[in-house]
Amino acid sequence: MKMITIDGSAGEGGGQILRSALALSTVTGKPVQLERIRARRSKPGLLRQHLTAVLAAAKISGAELDGAHLGSRELRFVPAAVHPGHYQFAIGSAGSTTLVLQTILPALITASGRSTLLLEGGTHNPHAPPFEFLELSFLPLINRMGPKVTASVERHGFYPAGGGRITIEIEPAARLIPFDLVERSKIVGCKAMAIVAGLRREIGDRELAVIGREMEWPADSLHVRHLPAGHGQGNALLLEIASANLTEVITAFGQRGIRAEQVAESAAAEAREYLDSEVPVGPHLADQLLLPMALAGGGSFVTMPITMHAQTNIETIRRFLDVEVTVGGVQSGGWLVRVAER
Numbered sequence: 001m002k003m004i005t006i007d008g009s010a011g012e013g014g015g016q017i018l019r020s021a022l023a024l025s026t027v028t029g030k031p032v033q034l035e036r037i038r039a040r041r042s043k044p045g046l047l048r049q050h051l052t053a054v055l056a057a058a059k060i061s062g063a064e065l066d067g068a069h070l071g072s073r074e075l076r077f078v079p080a081a082v083h084p085g086h087y088q089f090a091i092g093s094a095g096s097t098t099l100v101l102q103t104i105l106p107a108l109i110t111a112s113g114r115s116t117l118l119l120e121g122g123t124h125n126p127h128a129p130p131f132e133f134l135e136l137s138f139l140p141l142i143n144r145m146g147p148k149v150t151a152s153v154e155r156h157g158f159y160p161a162g163g164g165r166i167t168i169e170i171e172p173a174a175r176l177i178p179f180d181l182v183e184r185s186k187i188v189g190c191k192a193m194a195i196v197a198g199l200r201r202e203i204g205d206r207e208l209a210v211i212g213r214e215m216e217w218p219a220d221s222l223h224v225r226h227l228p229a230g231h232g233q234g235n236a237l238l239l240e241i242a243s244a245n246l247t248e249v250i251t252a253f254g255q256r257g258i259r260a261e262q263v264a265e266s267a268a269a270e271a272r273e274y275l276d277s278e279v280p281v282g283p284h285l286a287d288q289l290l291l292p293m294a295l296a297g298g299g300s301f302v303t304m305p306i307t308m309h310a311q312t313n314i315e316t317i318r319r320f321l322d323v324e325v326t327v328g329g330v331q332s333g334g335w336l337v338r339v340a341e342r
Contacts, residue, residue: 193238195235197231210268
């Protein structure tokens with residue numbers, strides 16, 4: 001089979017190109033050569049998180065590898081057959097477990113049998129979807145396509161210490177069923193969760209005070225999850241906006257030198273932008289839906305203006321699959337993304 005060559009410096013030039021290319025190569029069986037991996041990042045090449053994703057994809061598919069080492073800017077990946085089973089992968093840093101999952105989940109949701117994954121590393125990383133996004137927003141939509149995937153967090157892992165553990169149970173489907181998300185249904189619930197680990201609870205209380213005031217959400221929708229120091233040290237503020245069709249999860253992370261009120265104001269501003277847009281799918285969820293919809297051979301959604309991240313993902317998908325992904329404006333001011341077989 002002809003080798004597909006992917007330029008890792010194209011578009012946004014980050015890790016998404018690597019993850020999508022590995023996922024698509026594993027599903028389709030098409031070998032891939034990646035060059036200039038993460039060339040637009042301050043530390044180019046494979047970091048621990050990316051290397052773990054490479055090794056995980058190779059493990060589940062029996063792939064031949066060349067260039068799989070820390071710092072590598074080139075990788076040759078030649079998959080064989082996908083093998084469902086029980087797997088454990090440890091990043092060894094606060095690198096995102098959810099992004100490692102993003103790499104191998106597409107192959108396992110259409111595999112020949114059930115799989116269980118134990119992933120160790122970061123669960124709440126400022127540069128990746130947090131666990132709650134996976135659990136509440138992304139996986140329910142994957143399950144709508146036919147598979148049954150459940151996730152649980154055994155231990156939180158915040159940047160920079162990591163040490164988190166998540167478990168994923170996967171019951172695959174013979175084929176993925178397309179769906180459409182072109183209108184936002186009525187908002188049925190909103191709540192905020194401030195996770196505070198190894199720090200003073202008052203940080204979460206201050207964040208929620210701002211959310212209650214800025215968003216006009218009632219007190220019974222505002223919650224603090226105070227974790228002991230054994231879960232690491234960190235803070236994440238999660239806003240859940242639920243409609244009948246989906247739940248959007250908006251996240252802001254506490255940082256040293258940034259006041260709790262500023263963290264909350266940032267999350268509130270993003271939540272207001274999403275609510276005012278009246279689109280069903282936020283920009284981060286849009287990124288995540290592209291690949292499974294392409295594998296299903298169809299589907300559509302309306303979202304906010306397409307990011308460079310999403311556009312780069314679309315270009316990578318086109319290299320592996322015979323699908324057409326179109327993006328166009330709609331009357332509501334959103335952007336309609338449509339996937340169809342050619």
